[in-house]
Every structure is written in C-alpha cells, then in structure tokens.
C-alpha cells in the first residue's frame with residue numbers, strides 16, 4: 704500500500720473499537736471485493752448517517768429529528784431521569800425495557816487523567832433541565848469504575864440545591880461500558896433495588 708485511498712480507509716477502520724490493523728485490512732479488502740453489495744451501500748449509509756444523525760436537543764440520545772423518540776413520547780414518565788455515561792448505555796437499558804422514564808446522556812465521565820472536567824460533560828444541561836421542574840428523581844446509572852463513581856458523587860453534590868431525590872442502581876451492578884452485557888432481569892432488578900446516594 705502506498706498511502707492512497709485504500710490505505711486511508713484501512714487506517715480509519717483500524718481505529719474503530721473491536722478492530723485492529725489486521726481486521727481493518729480484512730474488512731477493507733472485503734468491501735472492495737464486494738463493491739455492489741457492500742462497499743457502495745456502506746458509502747451511502749455513512750453519508751446518510753453523517754447528514755441526518757445528531758444528538759437529541761434534550762437528552763443527548765442520537766436521532767434524526769430535533770428530539771429523540773423517548774423525549775418526544777408523552778407516555779414516558781417525566782418525573783424520573785436516568786443519567787448514563789453514553790448512548791450505548793441508554794440503548795442497553797432500552798433493549799432491556801428496564802426503565803420507563805427519560806434519560807440524560809453525559810457523554811463520558813469525569814477523568815483527571817484524561818483531562819475531562821465537568822464542562823466537557825452534559826452536566827450543565829442536566830441542571831438546566833432539572834431547574835425547569837417536574838423531575839422528582841435522578842437515577843445515576845454510571846459505571847462502577849473510579850471515574851464513574853467520582854462522576855456520580857460530583858453530580859449528586861451539584862444536585863443538593865435542587866428538590867430532587869438522587870438514587871443509584873443497586874450496588875455491585877457493573878454499569879457503564881459493561882451495561883451492554885447485562886441481561887434484562889439483572890437490569891430490571893438493579894432498577895427496582897436502586898437506593899439513595
């Protein structure tokens with residue numbers, strides 16, 4: 704390879720989670736070999752996603768409209784907001800059907816090591832949302848990692864001035880990045896057994 708378009712594609716693919724240089728080369732080769740059935744449809748899909756998908760104005764979920772389907776749904780319980788690190792956690796909770804309220808996606812966790820302070824996360828928008836009223840409980844479904852817990856305590860601290868109860872999922876449940884691997888029953892139980900922070 705000589706730094707051309709194919710090599711650029713391989714380099715981009717290699718940076719994706721779950722792929723490395725070897726898988727990236729394999730994927731790129733497959734795509735080129737299957738021009739009509741894989742390469743062109745992928746190019747079209749990427750272009751379409753790049754053009755239409757954006758964060759929900761309220762919660763940060765991904766959608767193609769101003770509001771995501773959850774925020775736009777009047778049947779969802781507006782008095783409860785579940786705070787998650789990332790969209791993949793929201794999706795995992797939705798797949799499990801464990802929660803009927805609304806969400807707020809932080810976009811990560813606080814991390815001194817990576818230089819991620821409160822201003823880099825959607826904490827300000829969360830506070831603004833809560834100040835509008837109507838929310839009685841904020842459920843922190845953050846990772847059991849040091850950063851996840853630091854973030855949970857930071858948010859809980861910021862919420863003390865507001866008339867909302869702050870709870871967390873049952874202790875010992877590996878949420879965050881691992882939320883995806885939990886089965887429906889475990890998630891539902893974790894929601895039922897939530898406790899105040």
Ligand SMILES: [Zn+2]
Nearest residue numbers: 759762771774
């Ligand atoms: Zn939304």
